[in-house]
Amino acid sequence: MFIHFSVLTEHLDRYLIGLGGTVAASVISLIASFILGAIIAVFRITPVKPLQWIGTAYVEFFRNIPLMLIAFFVLVGLPLLTGAVLVPFVSGLTALTVYTSAFIAEAIRAGIQAVPKGQMEAARSSGLTYIQAMRHVIIPQAVKLVIPPLGNQFLNLVKNSSIFTILSASDLMYQADLINSDTFDTFSTYIFAALFYLILTIPLSFGIRHLEQRSQNVKGVEA
Amino acid sequence: MKRWSKVIGISLAVALFVSALSGCVKQASEDEGTIAKIKKQGKVIAGVKYDLNLFGLKDPATGQVQGLDIDIAKQVAKKVLGDENAIEFMEVTSKTRIPMLKNGDIDMIVATMTISEERKKEIDFSDVYFTAGQSLLVPADSPLNSIKDLTKDSKVLTAKGSTSAKNVREAAPDAQILEFENYAEAFTALKAGQGSALTTDNALLYGMAQQDNNFRVLDETFTEEPYGIGIRKGDKEFAELLNDTLKELKDSGEYAQIYEKWIGKKPI
Amino acid sequence: MDFIGALSPVNMQFLLNGFLITIEVALISIAISFIISVLVGTVRYAKVPVLGKLFAIMVETIRNLPLLLIIFFTYFALPEIGIKLDKFTAAVIALVIFESAMISEIVRGGLNSVEKGLIEAGRSSGLTAMQTLRHIVLPIALRRMVPPMVSQFISLLKDTSLAVVIALPELMNHVQIINGHNINYVIPTFLFAALLYFAINYLLSIASRKLENKHS
Known part of the structure; x- marks a missing residue:
């Protein structure tokens, strides 16, 4: 009725380029956010006070401002401050990573701190250094707790990567905008874009739910 | 296919909900000519842009709209009613201007509108008053x-x-x-x-x-966009008046003054 | 960088006006989404036939889409099928659609967390299923939902900035307009806007933590 399949068939190549952009943006940002998030999480739990402050400031600041603001800052503010002009796609990755790493840092910190304190003390008194205790005792347990929230952040990344379009970086949303400029069939164009998003996100969110249930069952058995 | 029908279903549900909220559309039909309408009103109602520097820009401090389009529109008021201030400006956008003209909300469009064959099916145009590109x-x-x-x-x-x-x-x-x-x-x-x-x-x-x-x-343009004044279809009398006005302005040198005032150089 | 020019009284007023729209859109959307979410979440929890399944499909579809796409769709695509909305209404409707899907999941999770023993106790003391839900399950569940709900409200407040793509005159839009005036205003304007967003969201998150500690 309102939907014209010709929009899909004639512009399938663009939708697929966009889909590739969205997948690349989400995967690269997830890896980068995990690395940055892990560093910030370590800052937050070290006994060194100034590092704690930096970690806390980072998490609280970036969790509480909009991604859109960060994206515009990378587009306009960063080149003015540093003279560095990034390729649009890299601008997008930078914005997503800065934002998402704050949430991942928090998930990692919560995971590590959920491991009972006694275990750290036991490990230290059995002769392990702080680093060794972290590596061999605390982190392996924390990882299990961190995986479900990480999955959720990945889902958010797929959705949030749609801000690439305002940076003129090629993702699904940007390609949809371009298709729309050609077809003027806004309704059909974005319905198909939505469909491509769902192809990515629905399996992802079912996977996450599965992981969450499994980790809850594990906790249930232990308790 | 299943997911598909879900998406449509949701859209329709939202559509129904929203259309129940939205109001009705104003209808107007004008059988008289525009010049007669203007004389009856005692003023020209011109659809202009409010957000386009140099052509039609509203100054938030004074509430005045200024620009090349505005100055041209004022000359039309002067021609019909003898007073260039016998004019009311209404904001139009590229989307709203043709429907507003057809509804009779405005008497003419002076809003950086390119004369095109497609638009000529809907409305009539005066001669070119600015060649953009x-x-x-x-x-x-x-x-x-x-x-x-x-x-x-x-x-x-x-x-x-x-x-x-x-x-x-x-x-x-x-x-x-x-x-x-x-x-x-x-x-x-x-x-x-x-x-x-x-x-x-x-x-x-x-x-x-x-x-x-x-x-x-750059001085060079690589497309040509002739701007004309848009009026209701079939109103020959008003079209002639507009063309006379534009010609007089060009002959007297007033057009060149208006052009230079806004664009910063003499018309080519 | 020109802090004095960028944050002149006129510009400050302009930014604060935008912030007011941000808050207004957020509050209206929060109120409507909350009501819809409690209804949808409860229907899904109670496994009401047909309606429960229908809501499940709607929620799963909507929460798996980018909000940016929904905002865009509401404002630019709906007019093609005859539904014209002004920017404010379009933004609120898009936010309500998306956030209701997200928050209804929180409501459902909260209801599911209520121990089965309590429900059985309620039923065996002579309450109907409806009464048990209203007087026992909902009050407990609602209290447990406070922290995730507040963090979703914070998301909503941040998400209002996405409406910049339809030029809703909220804070982000006003930041862009001031940035357009003078390139030296960019950094100070960004900092000021970040401060506004941060202040309100940080206050909300502190309030939520206080509430959480009080209950636990």
Whole structure:
């Protein structure tokens, strides 16, 4: 009725380029956010006070401002401050990573701190250094707790990567905008874009739910 | 297929809900000629832009609308009613202007509207009062002097949903085109160094260059966009009056004054 | 950088006006989404036939889409099928659609967390299923939902900035307009806007933590 399949068939190549952009943006940002998030999480739990402050400031600041603001800052503010002009796609990755790493840092910190304190003390008194205790005792347990929230952040990344379009970086949303400029069939164009998003996100969110249930069952058995 | 019908289902549900909330559309039919209508009203109602520097821009401090379109519209009021201030301005956008004219909300459109065959099916136009065309806005010290100077390393910024991107792709197939949400964002990105040039109608570009003299507009245009005054279809009497007005303005040199006042140089 | 020019009284007023629209859109959307979410979440929890399944499909579809796409769709695509909305209404409707899907999941999760023993106790003391839900399950569940709900409200407040793509005159839009005036205003304006967003969201998150500690 309102939907014209010709929009899909004639512009399938663009939708697929966009889909590739969205997948690349989400995967690269997830890896980068995990690395940055892990560093910030370590800052937050070290006994060194100034590092704690930096970690806390980072998490609280970036969790509480909009991604859109960060994206515009990378587009306009960063080149003015540093003279560095990034390729649009890299601008997008930078914005997503800065934002998402704050949430991942928090998930990692919560995971590590959920491991009972006694275990750290036991490990230290059995002769392990702080680093060794972290590596061999605390982190392996924390990882299990961190995986479900990480999955959720990945889902958010797929959705949030749609801000690439305002940076003129090629993702699904940007390609949809371009298709729309050609077809003027806004309704059909974005319905198909939505469909491509769902192809990515629905399996992802079912996977996450599965992981969450499994980790809850594990906790249930232990308790 | 299943997911598909879900999406449609949701859209329809939202659609039904919302359409129940929305109001009805105003209808108006005008059988009399525009000149008679204007005389009865005692004023000309002109649809103009409020957001376009140099053509139709509303000053938030004074509430006055100013620009080349405004000055041309005032001359029409002077011709019909003998008083250039016997005029009321109403804001139109590219989307609303034709429906508002047809509804009788406005008597004429003086809003940087390009005369096109497609639009001529809906409304009539006066003669050309300004020839615009797509050009490039570049930093004042840029080596670019022509669209031909764009290379594969050039990034050209523009706004989505416009024909500008398509035109520049044809004129400079090698250049990289970056499309932003609107011209304001594209211009800010240009200022921040995200591109080598910004492209759209020179009418818009002159406004930007006037705002920030670190930028200049190339003299060359690579499309031609003749602007005309839009009026209701079939109103020959009003069309003739507009054309007479424009001709008198050009002959007397008043048009050249208006042009130079806004564009900053003499008409070509 | 020009802090004095960028944050002149006129510009400050302009930014604060935008912030007011941000808050207004957020509050209206929060109120409507909350009501819809409690209804949808409860229907899904109670496994009401047909309606429960229908809501499940709607929620799963909507929460798996980018909000940016929904905003865009509401404002630019719906007019093609005859539904014209002004920017404010379009933004609120898009936010309500998306956030209701997200928050209804929180409501459902909260209801599911209520121990089965309590429900059985309620039923065996003579309450109907409806009464048990209203007087026992909902009050407990609502209290447990406070922290995730507040963090979703914070998301909503941040998400209002996405409406910049339809030029809703909220804070982000006003930041862009001031940035357009003078390139030296960019950094100070960004900092000021970040401060506004941060202040309100940080206050909300502190309030939520206080509430959480009080209950636990």
